[in-house]
Amino acid sequence: MIEQLAFSWNYIIVVILMMMGLFIVIARTNLIKKLIGLTIFQTSVFMFYISLGKIAGGTAPILTVDPNTLYSNPLPHVLILTAIVVGVATTALGLALILRINEAFGSIEEDEILAAKVSQAMARPQRPISGGAE
Amino acid sequence: MSGADMGTVDLGAVLINNLPALLVVVPLLLAPIAALVPVSSLAWVLALAGTGASFIAALLLQSITENGIRLTYFLGNWEPPWGIEFVVDSASSLTLVVMTALAFLATLAARRCVDVEIATKDGGKFYAAWLLACGGLYGLVLTADAFNLFVFLEISALASTILIGMGAGTDRRALVAGYNYLLIGAVGATFYVIGVGFIYAMTGTLNMADLASRLPEIGTGTVLYVGFGFMVAGILVKAAIFPVHIWLPAAYSYAPSPASTLLAAIATKAALYVLARIAFTIFGGMPDVVELALANILVPLAVAGIFVGTVMAIYESDIKKLLAHSSVAQIGYIALGLALATPAGIAAGFIHIGNHALIKGGLFMAVGGFVVALGSRASLDNLTGIGRRMPITATAFLICGLSLAGLPLTAGFISKLYLVRAILETESYVILSLVLISSALSVVYLWKIMEVMWMQPAPVRSAKLIENPTIYVPLWIIAIGNIWFGIDAGWLVSAAKMAALALVGAGV
Numbered sequence: 108m109i110e111q112l113a114f115s116w117n118y119i120i121v122v123i124l125m126m127m128g129l130f131i132v133i134a135r136t137n138l139i140k141k142l143i144g145l146t147i148f149q150t151s152v153f154m155f156y157i158s159l160g161k162i163a164g165g166t167a168p169i170l171t172v173d174p175n176t177l178y179s180n181p182l183p184h185v186l187i188l189t190a191i192v193v194g195v196a197t198t199a200l201g202l203a204l205i206l207r208i209n210e211a212f213g214s215i216e217e218d219e220i221l222a223a224k225v226s227q228a229m230a231r232p233q234r235p236i237s238g239g240a241e
Numbered sequence: 242m243s244g245a246d247m248g249t250v251d252l253g254a255v256l257i258n259n260l261p262a263l264l265v266v267v268p269l270l271l272a273p274i275a276a277l278v279p280v281s282s283l284a285w286v287l288a289l290a291g292t293g294a295s296f297i298a299a300l301l302l303q304s305i306t307e308n309g310i311r312l313t314y315f316l317g318n319w320e321p322p323w324g325i326e327f328v329v330d331s332a333s334s335l336t337l338v339v340m341t342a343l344a345f346l347a348t349l350a351a352r353r354c355v356d357v358e359i360a361t362k363d364g365g366k367f368y369a370a371w372l373l374a375c376g377g378l379y380g381l382v383l384t385a386d387a388f389n390l391f392v393f394l395e396i397s398a399l400a401s402t403i404l405i406g407m408g409a410g411t412d413r414r415a416l417v418a419g420y421n422y423l424l425i426g427a428v429g430a431t432f433y434v435i436g437v438g439f440i441y442a443m444t445g446t447l448n449m450a451d452l453a454s455r456l457p458e459i460g461t462g463t464v465l466y467v468g469f470g471f472m473v474a475g476i477l478v479k480a481a482i483f484p485v486h487i488w489l490p491a492a493y494s495y496a497p498s499p500a501s502t503l504l505a506a507i508a509t510k511a512a513l514y515v516l517a518r519i520a521f522t523i524f525g526g527m528p529d530v531v532e533l534a535l536a537n538i539l540v541p542l543a544v545a546g547i548f549v550g551t552v553m554a555i556y557e558s559d560i561k562k563l564l565a566h567s568s569v570a571q572i573g574y575i576a577l578g579l580a581l582a583t584p585a586g587i588a589a590g591f592i593h594i595g596n597h598a599l600i601k602g603g604l605f606m607a608v609g610g611f612v613v614a615l616g617s618r619a620s621l622d623n624l625t626g627i628g629r630r631m632p633i634t635a636t637a638f639l640i641c642g643l644s645l646a647g648l649p650l651t652a653g654f655i656s657k658l659y660l661v662r663a664i665l666e667t668e669s670y671v672i673l674s675l676v677l678i679s680s681a682l683s684v685v686y687l688w689k690i691m692e693v694m695w696m697q698p699a700p701v702r703s704a705k706l707i708e709n710p711t712i713y714v715p716l717w718i719i720a721i722g723n724i725w726f727g728i729d730a731g732w733l734v735s736a737a738k739m740a741a742l743a744l745v746g747a748g749v
Contacts, residue, residue: 125435132428141424149431152438159442183441186388190434193395197427200399204406204420211413220417 117158124151136217138208142201149194156183156190257301261314261327261383264298264337267291268376269396272369281364285352288368292348292375296341303334309739313385321386321448328385328449331739332591336382336514338736339595343506343602344375349715351499354609357616358411358497367407371503373400378511385449387437387523390515391430394479398426401508404500405492412618415495422492429478429485436471439464440523449523457526469530472519473539480512482539482576483546486569490553493565498609501561506602509572510594517579517587521744532582539580544672546573547679554686560611560619563686564604567645570683571597577676578660584741585663591737592659596644596652596726603641603719610634610713614706621690626699630706633713635694637720642687644723647680651727659734 124147131144160183168181205215212220256263268291275284306312312329315321329337348371359367377397384390402423408415441447443464444455456465474485481489489509493501524531550570557563575597578590611619614631628635644651657680664673726733 129428132424138420145424145427145431148428152431152434155435156438159438183438189388189392193392196399197395197423200402201420201423204402204416204423207406207409208416208420211409211416 117154117161121151121155121158124148124154138205138215138217139202141217142198142205145201146194146198149190149197153187153190153194156187159183259314260298260302261312261329262316264295264302264341265327265376265380265383267294267298268372268379272372272376275372276366276369278365279362281355281359281361281368282352284365284368285348285355288348288351288371289345291372292341292345295375295379296338296345299334299337299341302329303338303736305329306331306334307736307739309742311743322446322451325389326385326448326450327383329383331736331743332517332741333382333514335591335736335740336510336594337379339598340378340382340507340510341375343598343719344503346715346719347499347502347506347602347606350502350606350609350712353613353709353711354497354499357613358499359407360410363407363410367404367497370400370403370407371500373397374404374503374508378507381511382514387440387447387449387452388434389447391434391437394430394433394515395427397508397511398423398430398479401492401500401504402426404504405496407500408496411497412495414491415497418488418491418495422488425478425485425488429475431475432471432478433475436468436473436475439468439471443468449518452523453525456524461527461530465527466530469519469524469534472523473516473534476512476516476519477542479509480516480576481509481569481572483542483549483569483573486546486550486572489569490562490565493568493605494559494562498561498605498612501565502602502605502609505564505568505605506598509568510575510598513572513575513579513590513594516576517590517744520579520582521587525745528582535580535582539576540672543573543577543580544675546570546576547676548682551679551682551686555682555689557686558621560608560621560624560690561605563690564601564608567683567686568601570679571601571645574656574660574676577672578663581663581667582745583663583666584738584745585659585666587741587744588734588737589656589659589663591740592730592733593656595733595737596656596723599652599719599722599726600641600645603716603723604638604645606712606716606719607634607638607641610709610716613709613712621693624690624694625697626694627706628695629699630704631708633708634716637713637716638694639691640720640723642691644727646684646687649727650724652723652725652730654727655730655734659737 128144128148128151132141135141135144160180162177162179165177165179168178209215212223214220271287271291275287278284306329309331314327316325355364355367374397377393377400380393381390381397384393402419405422406416406419443459444452446452446455478485493505520531520535547570550566550573554563554566557566575590575593578586578593608619615623617623644653647653647657
């Protein structure tokens with residue numbers, strides 16, 4: 108029982124984090140909180156991969172003299188290194204966009220931004236049809 | 242890469258041998274240079290060179306693979322399963338020719354629009370994101386490694402986000418559209434990675450060909466179903482299939498016109514191609530699972546998408562948003578063809594991948610021309626009588642619009658013809674009638690635009706507007722393409738049939 112729990116412990120945490128992250132992305136209206144949710148969601152997937160690569164009793168995959176050494180699978184780690192880089196880029200771009208949204212709308216709350224959009228659409232001045240830019 | 246150290250080696254042979262890599266690497270390498278170039282027009286030349294080189298590479302690859310030859314390329318000479326493999330077969334080379342051709346034409350037309358819609362200092366960065374988006378999308382089609390696919394997915398998504406966000410110069414809502422695209426796209430890509438994790442855990446490989454041979458050995462198992470489900474769900478987000486298409490209308494309509502042209506023409510096409518790859522190559526050895534999922538989930542979603550997109554387009558008055566909603570519907574037609582999972586259905590899907598790229602690329606490019614001339618967003622109000630004020634651009638718009646409606650002698654008719662034939666083959670008459678009804682409905686929103694543009698008189702005292710040859714020349718190439726492929730569809734149809742054969746040939 109305990110062994111079973113210890114074996115699947117990582118995966119239980121992964122699922123909990125995954126659900127938390129996804130819920131935050133969907134349910135929150137604050138743009139930064141949404142991004143935090145996305146990061147939690149992605150991190151849970153990183154943990155999932157790392158757990159996949161772990162072999163019970165395995166050591167770090169560095170070649171040793173002893174031919175009977177049991178190594179953990181290094182490939183998932185490498186994949187996740189790539190995924191972390193992608194995740195950082197996504198977060199950075201997301202934060203940059205939030206900065207610009209805050210400058211343009213004066214808010215980072217989704218409902219306020221939507222409201223601003225509507226009022227803007229209402230107040231949109233009718234451009235004169237003749238006389239374009241050129 | 243191979244043979245780079247051999248001084249006497251023939252340069253031409255090296256180029257030919259490394260075509261698959263060059264197709265992706267050239268745009269990606271030109272991107273940072275374009276970002277550093279201070280002059281916008283110089284960056285445009287770089288973008289033109291990058292997309293042009295890819296187009297030539299795609300044409301060469303297509304000529305090599307059109308007879309069903311499967312070309313493999315090992316990046317850095319690392320053989321799979323250790324290294325990443327690029328595969329060019331009839332399916333990927335057709336998709337690549339369509340994508341690179343439209344990307345090149347979109348680049349040709351982009352310059353004037355960028356000058357008007359993007360701040361001068363941002364021109365270089367815009368073209369850098371443009372090249373990155375192109376390179377990422379080409380890589381998506383070429384790669385035969387399930388995880389490498391995720392990396393290309395994210396390269397193209399991040400670059401597309403930047404392209405969309407740059408619309409903020411004319412409309413601040415572009416920022417929100419870009420943010421939503423980034424967020425929803427990242428969740429989709431992460432779903433895909435979860436799915437890859439599951440099937441990697443079961444098979445121990447990421448190479449698509451290896452996966453295809455090992456998955457049937459494992460047979461049936463909940464883990465595989467879950468993995469398949471996660472992968473497909475992730476790609477559905479990227480392909481903008483109902484109900485996860487919600488990012489698309491805002492993204493396409495608030496993006497700068499050239500970015501709308503590029504994304505509408507090639508971005509979702511790459512995702513749809515990946516969907517076909519997952520269903521028919523990776524899980525090709527398990528047709529029961531795939532067909533069950535496609536017939537019970539993707540077919541209803543595709544039909545729902547067709548209707549939602551069409552109805553939304555009917556009630557929309559902003560032209561770009563209208564075209565974006567119509568894209569959702571057209572993506573539904575492509576997905577429907579692929580989801581039929583018969584050779585005829587998949588061929589119909591590929592035919593429409595090509596034709597829809599021509600149609601929507603042309604329509605968005607024409608809207609770009611209107612925006613440049615009018616100096617404002619193109620809505621139904623300010624396009625009144627535009628047919629007389631900008632006859633060259635508006636006529637090309639008309640041709641592409643008729644093609645979208647599926648008028649005989651246009652490319653859109655060929656798409657509908659082969660799709661209807663494929664549905665008839667499966668004898669699902671409910672779907673057939675729904676497709677025909679939605680086709681008729683699409684005439685409603687097209688008529689709405691055409692009536693405003695051609696039937697209503699131009700407002701009094703309105704002068705003729707200046708039409709820019711840098712926009713209408715590539716636009717007319719696309720418009721003539723729409724007629725050409727409507728009259729002589731032989732090349733496209735046979736290429737699409739070869740593509741279907743390459744995907745399901747072994748299984749059927």
